[in-house]
Amino acid sequence: MLRADACAMPDPRIDIDRLLRRIHALGEIGALPGGGACRLALSDEDRRGRDLVRGWMQQRGLQITIDAIGNVVGVWPGREPGPVVMTGSHIDTVRTGGLYDGNLGVLAGLEVIETLQDAGVQPRRDLAVAFFTNEEGARFAPDMMGSQVFVGALAVEDARAVVGIDGTTVGQQLDHIGYAGNDAAVAVHAFVELHIEQGPVLEQAGTRIGVVEGVQGISWTEFTVDGVSNHAGTTPLRLRHDAGYVAGCVIQFVRAMSREIAGDQIATVGALELRPNLINVIPNQAVFTVDLRNTDAEGLARAEQRLHTYVDHLAQAEGVTVSHRSLARFEPVGFDPDLVHRVEAAARGLGWSTLRMPSGAGHDAQMLASSCPTAMIFVPSVGGISHNVREHTEPADLEAGANVLLRVLLDLAS
Ligand code: HGY
């Protein structure tokens, strides 16, 4: 017998042991030495992870939809069918992925639904848990690709045409793993994502729950520098057109620039390839990426401007040619103030300390925010480490975050 709604029932709590079992079972797929997992988007490991999580959704009777870009949504009908209260995140990883980035948000969402089912609660609204395709963007840029398609910010044909770092296309790989669906997008009433912070702020503040107010702006650019290969031993400096030197100057410049620009400007050269990549040959080509982020839209635009001006001057001085292409560009996003307040109230209601903060990392929630009231819950990352096999969050913090998620979802769905 299913009881009506939240107010008539004891206050359910998630089962942390079941959640941890799931996190570790998923982490077995693409497991890396040292504790993390590698499931690059649309890889066979990603397929196996998808199959496992979809199976767990089906075991609990969720109605599964798969859309044209492979976003998977499991819906548990409420008493009054309609737009769903959704949670979720991603299960694709970077190459040096941890156990919790994305996976926590998906598995905690499933855990919340199971907890309510076990407690005999059927909220008024449908509840849904989703995993979105290619949140990381590490193999196929841009990141948050699936959630962009989900909210109509990116056409599925354009997403399918993207060529990845290994020369394959999203469309080919999506078809290969069998996740090119054709279900219509689910209508969403509100979206809440639980995620690890992936930075040091909560741990340093000694705070358990991050109340995320928004996501900083992101700018990804790939530069290709074409110089002249030459002999490392016979070519005087004044005759060099050294693509590797240009890449090195940019790495140094973006760090110095970040210190000068207002806001929380940060910059990373994460990928770098030199050709011919030989010890005694001056590189004739360098291909590298620059990841710029800032909570302030103005500051981010200024950083982009200064970077391109610097590269143009450097190219002239070194006698090389430089081309570039944008791989991702997102303005800073603010979450729904009422929903942010509900996250804060739910956490405090459970007795947890809270801290309002921006997100340094990109998340699917920043895409959902364009189509429905959206907010995020953070839990601390030990040592602020993420995108690293040593990524870790204490079980007590995982449990706290999942119980805050349960409270907020129940509040929104009742
Ligand atoms: O790059 C990011 O912030 C996210 O991990 N995709």
Ligand code: MN
């Ligand atoms: Mn993530």
Ligand code: MN
């Ligand atoms: Mn990530």
